[in-house]
Amino acid sequence: MGNQAGDRADEGQTAGTAKRSAVVYAAAALAVLLVGAAIGMLITLSAVGRDDPPGADSVDVGFAQDMRTHHLQAITMAGWARNGSQDAEIRQLAFDIESTQLDQSGQFSGWLTAWGQPALAPIDQPHMRWMAGAAHGHGDGPAGTEQMPGMATSEELARLRNSTGAEFDVYFLQLMLRHHEGGLEMAAYAADHARLGYVRNMAAKIKQGQQAESTLLTDMLTARGSKPLPS
Amino acid sequence: MASGTKKKGKPNAVKAARASVVAKKGKPWGTIAAVVAVLLLAGGVFGYAYVKVSAAEKFLPADDNKDPSEKIAGVVRQTYSPGQHVDATQRVAYDQSPPFGGPHDGVWADCTGIVYPTAVRNENMVHTLEHGAIWIAYNPDTVTGPALDKLKSLVDNKPYMVMSPYPGLDRPISLQSWGHQLKLDSADDERIDQFIRSLRTNVYQHPEPGGRCDSNGTGFNPAAPPPFVAEQPGPDAIGMDGKPVTPAPPAAPTSSAPPTQ
Known part of the structure; x- marks a missing residue:
């Protein structure tokens, strides 16, 4: 009797232990899953802001430096038109271009500062080397170029500055149109090839915006009885 | 033992x-x-x-969260081409009321936290959206008193915010951002704050990152803004594609006597 009772008790104990272990294992598994999921989420979260900054030879840095230089000349020309033109439509557009590109150029220099890179490319460094993968048709290849497409020369800038009235208006529209179109290639390349999403986004916005503004500039030239500079 | x-x-x-x-x-x-x-x-x-x-x-624009307003119920989205301008004498035949994208005046309405007491011309307001502003429109017949004060407090002196009455608005309140609209009934709706957080100067959603909010004397006087026009624009209006709305085909005798079916 006593032995039987003992055996039964042992069996009961074994069953109870098994049940308890099952609960403990299940709880442990749940705990592991929860912690694992949490770690996964936190890694994703921290990875978002933890990209290594792009290096000196990257598309991101090259675009930010060169597009900033390109923008700065547009800001200069647009500032003259905003102050000097007698044509309200030109003053409006010039102010729009000037203020938007000034803000964007500030974003470029902010990125470059945060990435530990100079806010402008070194004076002796050719432009657009970062577009080595692009066939940009200027015969410069991976070596880059001294003069970015669309940039006005010092002589052209002087001529714009010294002209007045309708002559100024038309020449401003012509130079700005060529400038906008010249920047498209860089914007399009960076929109596709920059590493950082916010750089690609800005490049895409510039490409889209300057395309639309090029149409506008062409229409404004037509409306003033003129046409784009010969390419 | x-x-x-x-x-x-x-x-x-x-x-x-x-x-x-x-x-x-x-x-x-x-x-x-x-x-x-x-x-x-x-x-x-x-x-x-x-x-x-x-x-x-939540409602924080980022590279991996380009449009946080996707988590807000009731937001209407529409894709518009940027950079199409009209002059001060032209009207645009907008596809939405209030409009939230499309061709617009070359000059933007000042959107430096201005609460306009009178309804403002749509063509100027839409340009503010292209620059990243949030436009709060309200029906002056249904939004008054504390509700109106609450909306004003969200806008007054806040950069890239602008507010104006919109006579005949089909709901009490309508929020506009470029390509986004949310119509609401209450100034206490939590989605107002969510919409503003998600879209104000959200560089992923508006076409001109860095676009300015003061017109700086280029053709818009915030003290005496060009008025809103309630009447439908005529056939000389500019369409959503930036081209003049082509007038209906010349009214031939058939159109004066439409076939009865």
Whole structure:
């Protein structure tokens, strides 16, 4: 009797232990899953802001430096038109271009500062080397170029500055149109090839915006009885 | 000692068995406490991570969250081409009321936290959206008193915010951002704050990052803004594609006597 009772008790104990272990294992598994999921989420979260900054030879840095230089000349020309033109439509557009590109150029220099890179490319460094993968048709290849497409020369800038009235208006529209179109290639390349999403986004916005503004500039030239500079 | 133990062995075993049966029927408190403690800890870690992640995703524009307004119920979206301008004498035949994208005047309405007391011309307001502003439009017949004050407090002196009455608005309140609109009934709706957080100067959603909010004397006087026009624009209006709305085909005799079906 006593032995039987003992055996039964042992069996009961074994069953109870098994049940308890099952609960403990299940709880442990749940705990592991929860912690694992949490770690996964936190890694994703921290990875978002933890990209290594792009290096000196990257598309991101090259675009930010060169597009900033390109923008700065547009800001200069647009500032003259905003102050000097007698044509309200030109003053409006010039102010729009000037203020938007000034803000964007500030974003470029902010990125470059945060990435530990100079806010402008070194004076002796050719432009657009970062577009080595692009066939940009200027015969410069991976070596880059001294003069970015669309940039006005010092002589052209002087001529714009010294002209007045309708002559100024038309020449401003012509130079700005060529400038906008010249920047498209860089914007399009960076929109596709920059590493950082916010750089690609800005490049895409510039490409889209300057395309639309090029149409506008062409229409404004037509409306003033003129046409784009010969390419 | 040994023999004594042995003697008591049997009864003790039974007792132990009974005790263990009793213990099994009761609760193994130690184990439960340990399991609960581990689960609480794991749940805490998970909860912390979850809150962190969801907070990061909520209404904060970022490269991996380009349009946080997707999480807001009722937002209407539409894609528009940027950079199409009309002059001060032209009207645009907008596809939405209030409009939230499309061709617009070359000059933007000042959107430097201005609460316009009168309804403002749509063509100027749409240009503010292209630059990243939020435009709060309200029906002046249905939004008054404390509700109106609440909306004003969201806009007054806040950069990239602008507000104006919109006569005949089909709902009390309508929020506009480029390509986004949310119509609401109450100034207390939490989605107002969510919409503003999600879209104000959200560089992923408006076409001209860095576009300015003061017109700076280029053709828009915020003290005397060009008025809103309630009448439908005529056939000389500019269409959503930026081209003049082509007038309907010349009214041939057939159109004066439409076929009855």
